[in-house]
Amino acid sequence: MKEIQPNVWMFEKEGSMCVPAIAIASEQLLSLMQKDNTLTQLKNVATLPNIVKHSIVMPDGHQGYGFPIGGVAAFPYDDGIISPGGIGFDINCGVRLIKTSLKRDEVTPKLPRLLDSLFKNVPSGLGSKARVKFSKSEIKELLSEGAPYVIKKGYGWEEDLNFMESNGSLPGDPSYVSDRAISRGAPQAGSLGAGNHFLEVQYVEKVYSDVAKSFGLEEGQVVVMIHTGSRGLGHQVCSDYLRDMERQNPDIVKSLPDRELIYAKLHTDLADHYMKAMYAAANFAFANRQMITHWVRQSFESVFGSSAESLGMSILYDVAHNIAKTEYHDVDGVKKRLIVHRKGATRSFPAGHDDIPNVYRSVGQPVLIPGSMGTASYVLVGSSKAMSLTFGSTAHGSGRVLSRHAVIKSRSKGTSVNSAGIRLKNELENKGILVRSASMRTLLEESPEAYKDIDEVVRVSHEVGIGNLVARLRPMGVVKG
Amino acid sequence: MGYEFVDHTADVQFVAYGKTLEEAFENAAMAFFDAQLEISKVECKIKRTIKVHSEDRISLLYDFLSELLYIQDTEGLVFSEFNVSISGNHLVCEMCGEHYDINKHGQKSPVKAITYHNMKIEEDNGYKITVVLDV
Numbered sequence: 001m002k003e004i005q006p007n008v009w010m011f012e013k014e015g016s017m018c019v020p021a022i023a024i025a026s027e028q029l030l031s032l033m034q035k036d037n038t039l040t041q042l043k044n045v046a047t048l049p050n051i052v053k054h055s056i057v058m059p060d061g062h063q064g065y066g067f068p069i070g071g072v073a074a075f076p077y078d079d080g081i082i083s084p085g086g087i088g089f090d091i092n093c094g095v096r097l098i099k100t101s102l103k104r105d106e107v108t109p110k111l112p113r114l115l116d117s118l119f120k121n122v123p124s125g126l127g128s129k130a131r132v133k134f135s136k137s138e139i140k141e142l143l144s145e146g147a148p149y150v151i152k153k154g155y156g157w158e159e160d161l162n163f164m165e166s167n168g169s170l171p172g173d174p175s176y177v178s179d180r181a182i183s184r185g186a187p188q189a190g191s192l193g194a195g196n197h198f199l200e201v202q203y204v205e206k207v208y209s210d211v212a213k214s215f216g217l218e219e220g221q222v223v224v225m226i227h228t229g230s231r232g233l234g235h236q237v238c239s240d241y242l243r244d245m246e247r248q249n250p251d252i253v254k255s256l257p258d259r260e261l262i263y264a265k266l267h268t269d270l271a272d273h274y275m276k277a278m279y280a281a282a283n284f285a286f287a288n289r290q291m292i293t294h295w296v297r298q299s300f301e302s303v304f305g306s307s308a309e310s311l312g313m314s315i316l317y318d319v320a321h322n323i324a325k326t327e328y329h330d331v332d333g334v335k336k337r338l339i340v341h342r343k344g345a346t347r348s349f350p351a352g353h354d355d356i357p358n359v360y361r362s363v364g365q366p367v368l369i370p371g372s373m374g375t376a377s378y379v380l381v382g383s384s385k386a387m388s389l390t391f392g393s394t395a396h397g398s399g400r401v402l403s404r405h406a407v408i409k410s411r412s413k414g415t416s417v418n419s420a421g422i423r424l425k426n427e428l429e430n431k432g433i434l435v436r437s438a439s440m441r442t443l444l445e446e447s448p449e450a451y452k453d454i455d456e457v458v459r460v461s462h463e464v465g466i467g468n469l470v471a472r473l474r475p476m477g478v479v480k481g
Numbered sequence: 482m483g484y485e486f487v488d489h490t491a492d493v494q495f496v497a498y499g500k501t502l503e504e505a506f507e508n509a510a511m512a513f514f515d516a517q518l519e520i521s522k523v524e525c526k527i528k529r530t531i532k533v534h535s536e537d538r539i540s541l542l543y544d545f546l547s548e549l550l551y552i553q554d555t556e557g558l559v560f561s562e563f564n565v566s567i568s569g570n571h572l573v574c575e576m577c578g579e580h581y582d583i584n585k586h587g588q589k590s591p592v593k594a595i596t597y598h599n600m601k602i603e604e605d606n607g608y609k610i611t612v613v614l615d616v
Contacts, residue, residue, distance in 0.1 A: 036490060062490070062491065063490065063491065064491075065596050065597075065598050065615070069491070089593060089594045089615050090593065125583060125588060125591075126517060126518070126581070126583065126588045126591040127553075127557055127581040127583065129557075180551055183551075183554075183555045184551065184554045184555055187554075187555070188554075193591075194588065194590075194591040195590065195591060195593075195616055232554045232593070235593045235594040235615070236551075236594075238594065239547065239594055239595070242597070243540075243543075247536065259597060260596070260597055260598060399491075400490050400491045401490065402490070403488045403489055403490050403491075404493070404590055404616075405486060405488050405489075406488060438583060438588060439583070439587065439588035439589075441587065441588060441589055442588060442589075442590070445590065481591075
C-alpha cells in the first residue's frame with residue numbers, strides 16, 4: 001500500500017486481482033477501514049472479470065456484503081458484468097434536498113408544530129402503513145415510470161423532474177420484478193422506513209463557495225432533507241437476483257473469494273432481467289421520495305399558511321447512493337461506455353456534463369451528503385477530478401463505527417433503554433435539535449457517536465477534489481422511523 | 482441457551498442453537514423477531530403454516546427466514562411460537578403470533594433483508610446457526 005497522492009492509497013495487484021485497488025481516505029479514516037473487512041472487500045472487487053482501471057472505496061467506506069459500502073467499480077458495457085452486491089439491498093437509497101425561502105428565525109417558533117405535522121403526514125417506522133393504497137397494476141406503472149407517475153397522480157410539480165438524477169425515471173420493467181417484491185412494495189410506497197433513514201428540517205449554517213448561489217442556497221436559509229430508498233421492494237429484488245445468479249452460475253460462485261460478489265455477464269438474459277428489475281426498484285425509490293416531498297410541502301403549507309410555491313419549496317436535487325448506470329468515461333485517453341456500480345457512493349459529475357440540469361451545468365452537479373442524526377449534512381459540487389479518479393463519484397455519508405448493541409449498552413448504563421432514549425432526545429433538544437421518533441430504541445441506536453465523523457469525510461472529498469464543498473447544513477428538527 | 486446476539490458494527494448477527502436441526506431453526510426464527518421487537522409481548526392469536534423447499538440446507542435456512550420477513554412485510558404479522566419439521570431440503574413450519582402493534586410490541590431494529598454473509602449451520606453435539614440480518 002502506498003499513498004500515491006495526499007489521501008489516495010493504492011494497493012498494487014496481488015493474487016487474483018485484475019487491477020489495483022484504491023482507497024480515498026485520510027490516515028484517520030484509513031485506520032477505521034483497517035478495523036473491519038473494508039480493504040479485503042475492496043481487493044476482492046478488483047478480482048472481478050474485466051474490471052476497468054481500479055476498484056475504489058470512498059472516504060466513508062466500511063464493510064458491506066460482497067462489495068464494501070462506499071465501493072465504486074466500472075466494467076465495460078460490451079463485455080462486462082453486473083453484480084447486485086455492487087449496488088446493495090436498498091436499491092436507489094438516496095437523498096433529496098428541498099429548498100425554502102424561509103429563514104431559520106421564522107421557522108424556529110413553529111418548529112414543534114411543523115415536526116408534529118411531518119411526523120403525522122409521512123409514515124415511518126416498522127410496520128407503518130402507507131397512506132395510499134396502490135393496486136398491483138398501479139404499482140407496475142409506478143415501477144415502469146418512477147417519479148413522473150406519481151407526479152401525474154398529483155404528488156408534486158412537473159418541474160420537479162428537472163432536479164433529479166436521471167429525471168427520476170430509469171428504464172425499469174416490472175415484468176422482471178417478482179410478485180413477492182411487488183407485494184412487499186405495494187404497502188410501502190410513500191413511507192420513510194426505519195433505521196438510518198430520516199427526514200430533517202435543516203438550515204444552511206455555512207456557505208463555502210459561490211457555487212451556493214447557483215444552487216440557490218444562502219446562510220440562514222431553511223431546507224428539508226429526505227433520506228430513504230426503495231424499501232422492501234428493492235431488498236426483495238436484490239435478494240431474488242442474488243439467488244437466481246447463484247443458482248444459475250454455480251461455477252462462478254466457486255471461483256469467487258466471497259459468494260456475495262456473484263454477478264451475471266452483461267447482455268445475458270439474467271443480466272438484462274436484473275437491470276430492468278433494478279431500474280424498476282430505482283423508480284420506486286424516486287417515486288417514494290416524490291410522494292414524501294408532496295407531504296412535506298403540505299405540512300409547510302398548513303403550518304405557515306401559504307402555498308409551497310410561495311414558500312419557494314423547489315427541489316435542489318435528488319441523488320442515488322446505491323445504483324449501477326451506463327455512463328461514458330475516459331479510459332486511457334479513449335471514451336468508453338461503462339457500467340459504473342456505486343454502492344454507498346454519490347455521482348459527482350463536473351460542470352459541462354450533459355447529464356446534469358441546465359441550471360447547474362456551468363458549475364457542476366449538486367452532491368448531497370447526509371450526516372447522521374444530529375450532525376451536519378453537506379452540499380458538495382461535482383468535479384472533473386472525480387471523472388479522472390473515481391468514475392465521477394464521491395462519498396455518500398458517514399457510516400457506522402459502533403454497533404447498535406454497543407451504543408445502546410454505553411448509553412443505557414444503569415437505566416432503561418427508554419429513559420436513555422429520552423435522555424438523548426433531551427441532549428439533542430439542548431443543542432437546538434427537536435426529534436420525533438417512532439421508537440426510542442431506534443433513536444438510541446442512531447446516536448451521533450455511532451457514526452464516523454462526517455466533517456472528516458467531506459474534508460477528504462474536498463481535498464482530493466472529487467466533490468468540492470459548497471454548504472454545510474445543520475439540523476433543526478429530525479423525524480426518524 | 483436458545484439464541485444470542487453477537488456484536489456486529491453495521492447490522493445484526495445472531496447465533497441460534499438446538500439439540501436438533503429443527504430446534505435450531507425454531508430458535509433462529511425467535512431471534513429474527515426478537516431482533517425487531519419485544520417477542521415476549523407477542524401473543525398466540527393467529528396461526529400460519531409455511532412450506533419451504535430449497536436446493537441445500539443453507540438455502541433452506543435463508544429461504545425460511547426470507548419467508549418470515551415476507552409475511553411480516555405483506556400481512557403485518559409477527560410470531561413467537563414455532564414448530565419446525567425438516568425432511569431433506571423440505572421444511573414445514575407451524576407458527577403462531579398476531580398483528581404487529583408498535584405500541585404493544587415496541588420497535589428494535591427492523592430487518593430489511595436476510596444475508597448469506599457468514600451464514601453457517603454447524604454440527605457439534607447439536608446444531609449452531611449463524612445469521613447476519615441487514616437492518
